[in-house]
Amino acid sequence: MSGKVLRLAVALPLFVTGTLGHYLGWSPPDLFTVLLLAAYVAVGYDVVLGAFSNIARLRFLDERFLMTVASAGAVLIGEYPEGVAVMMFYVVGEIFESRAVERARESISDLMDLQQDYANLEINGSIETVDPDTVSVGDVLVIKPGERIPLDGTVTEGRTSLDMRALTGESAPRDTGPGDAALSGSVNLTNMIRIRVTAVYSESTATKVMDLVEDAASKKAHTEKFITRFSRYYTPAVVASAIALVVFPTLITGQWELWLYRGLTFLVVSCPCALVISVPMAFFSGIGRASGSGIMIKGSNYLEILSGADTAVFDKTGTLTEGRFSVDTVHAVGAEEGYVIEMAAKAELYSDHPLSETIKAEYGMDIGPEEVEYMENLAGRGIVAGVNGRTVHAGNRSLMEEIGTDFCADEGGGTNVHVAVDREYIGHIIVTDTVKEGAAEAVSELRAAGIRRMAILTGDNPSVSRAVGDAVGIEDVRAGLLPDGKMRELENIMEGSSGGTIFVGDGINDAPSLRRADAGIAMGVAGSGAAIEAADVVIMDDDLTKIASAIRISKKTMQIVRGNIVFILGVKFSVLALAMFGLAGMWAAVFADVGVSMIALANSARLLGMKNI
Template structure:
């Protein structure tokens, strides 16, 4: 059985939030599609297809569904390339003969498996034998293309100029007819031409202003789309004409069209503002090639290449400094304004800004795998994981419009039949007010924009949230559980005392411990090696075995050495007396006899105590710590910073068990349990928690993969900021819900009473939508 494949499509021209939710619903129902999601903010449709053979057919069906709901939307598939493949767009390529020459020469590049040009879409697809050579091949292919046809512009995201021209032409035609219709409407209002000429003027004006809307409504009716805004506005305005309210019919349609234009402008501005929050993608890299420095795109730089970063430039790819010293501004990544000094040997992350000195950097990751690409990908795809409130509003909108439309029909028909002296035209006018305000766009547009704005604001503050669902869940945190090392403490260990027994000297004990720990990167092991400060002779080592959660068993110069926790001593039957001291303790046994212990101390982070205090002020009921450290060390830290519970001497699997036990003890029904860890050693616990938060894990692939939220600095106080951002975002979301539904409810009541006119009704539709969108944009400024 074939595994499911994932396809992503950009929906150019998508500006109707209600249409987006309908597209998602209908595509999800296609046989062979296991799931579908439309991200209105990024205009992206994501489909999970269970049958590869039906992929092309299902794509065509999805396109038909999109056209049915919004004919102006153009569906373009995102490139889903295997490792070793890349698409380059040769914008401006207009010579078929040149295209053949480029294809032929690119195929001759050493290491190219195949290369082909699609002349219509201006697309060059390259496949290489070894993906490590891909950046160099891309570089050569770009030079070949611009050498053969200098007018070509290289793009790695692509665009379809034909479709773009078509969309622009439609926009201009729409504007011209709208301006002409408005001019005729003003003429009819200012001058008295008599009944018949006046009717003709307003009818022509109406056709210019609203003809497109009516045509779309008729087209959609044939496709079974009855309750959309085109149909509702058409019925409402034609109804106005039927009762002799010609100026009102035209004016309402004109106001509606202007409101729609303002709405599109607000949506696009909101999208651009959100994108600008993450405007940290580097545009180029200064690549060292031989004796020259060439400005290239980051895609053209491979692992091991050397790049130069001048003062004021962004570091384009993750790497290690080989020459130069400088100060880096990492605020775009971490939200912290404090600069960071770097020197040769330091690793640096893409997206940081070089403040002063010239740096030469050896590239460690390709652009697609770099920190900056990972962050951008996470933020841009975050709103595909929808919050419960978004899902609720989508379902609500599905029933709201038909119910209000049914109420409008009832209002038009029933009162004239049962109320003595009631005029049909009067009650029809009231019913038309209902139809105009029955579109739920204010909700289905502003709510995803609010969540995405909150996610964007959080990322600007050094907090990566992987989905709207996690951002909303942070509002209901009941229990917060912390790892100790690297989370509440600095994780910078230092040997503070060596206690030897049975005739062993302190230096001998340290030497055996350092050799035993030489293969480990654990902070405690590193601190022992630093204290030893001599070259480790690995030839002395044999039969090395790491015992999870306990320590190391190894032979050093033929002697059996055990180095680890008290549990390791007990497991091997070593007679010893547990040390009642603070700090992490490494017990040492040599040839089955206890030889002593080494005390390693860690330092508490300066904002840990404040973070716990603020969490409790925000309504967190329980704070706890899980650690593999000793009881004395764990309880000392817990008491110092004010934790409610502490669990010590835990093995990795015991942390998961303890977390599950705490889950059952939660005080608030529906409350969420958060685990905060370093994201590397705590992956099982991060995955088990309601919300897993990786601390100080910027640049760590393991942390980003395991966690739901990533705090890009080492500060526990960032968790407080994350919850604060979540609460502010939810507040904005509910402001929009209450505002939109409240205004619509008022207009519906006033309309039923004959007080509200269709002018107020149009404001209740497009006006409320614009106000809600502008309010949603405030979520982007939540950075504290």
């Protein structure tokens, strides 16, 4: 862009001097004509060369072709100032376009800087600086204050504060110590720490997020695709109209110069660059604005879907609730409470389900792998395992009914894990979770943002699920669902949606629903590559209110896109009509092209500066 600015700086005084001399009749007139021609060459030679290059490749119906024909035509009929003005203001428009795009890119510059280009690898007590690509899982890295973490890992030594803004949008640093996750892309602020690597470079959070941002540009909204198709037909149509405007009236009146001028004016006005530039710019600005809040939207098509969505469906555990369980009560039947916990924990040895982890933590004893002969996961019901020669079933009431075991139907408040040994019921464990802080506020904000219908789909028991629904303000709660049942319910809800349906999940266990919904939103997944792959919108922390923020940003983006289209076409068609009847000259045409482009670009770029949407 600096080269264009320099050429413009050279051409501007030549243009001003030449124009004044031309219109005021200064002498000698040829001098001012030369100045204007020099200004034309200085500012527009690359545009003209680009036009001829495209003609050679049979791609001549673009804005460079239109500007070259219009400006050169004006010069040939002696309208030097206007011909130079067309080219000069076209280049000014290109400069403004470049600056607007640059500003949009700056809004996500933190993302572009996520990836660290080196890692401090500790080997036998010494530190070597290596390429992050060469680091393996299990290696130990030293992260000094001020350095960006190159790969995902777990802190093994030291305490510090991490700047997570580029990943989650959090303004406050996050305190981190031994055992805590340290995500690539975050910045170590205070003390030196050591981390043990948990994911290779290509699978680390920073790389996943960067891939997400880079891929977003390829997923275009229907409006963007329409504008591309529209310009494909619009440009040839107006070129043909301009030729007709010159040829037919000239044959009748013989005033070829007059009608050529009007035809050239018609060409300048008809240039579609205002549409072709401002619409993608608005979507790009919307994605950039969202990314600054820790909301990663994978393409402008999802902005369009979010703006029209009227239905939201939530997973419960880990989405509306914290997903951090604790054993509340153990009800034993004909056995000791400790025995119920022991048998459940051993049966769950090879399961990584959050409920299983909670029960094993409650048991607190080492379990030898030789104690568990086999384990089978029963989707949506629980597990069956061979423990020290006995068959243990642990799961929900559906599993107990399936094996024909009488069980305690009075389950109480919480998630119940029923346990049977050799098909004899020995009791149940009540595990509780808590509703996320801000969940009710988020539901209220979604209603204010235009979401008319909300539902919870969960495999948990009905009483617990309804309690969560009451706490957050969602009446439609569908509980006790197996995975295939959850998908059927989601599809039924989607059929009743007139706008679009979003599904909100934790991004790990909800991949099918995230993919099936019109737009899948994964929550709290700064560190989950699976979530980034599965979802269409990724919210990097657990702030549920950001769902409503994403919808508001999407609606504002679409409002600006539609406003730009109406404004651009309204001005262009008005000036085109006036130009046909000689009521608008080349200066009006320049405004209808370059002026309108700059106004539309400024309107698109203002999304980036909006603080509260």
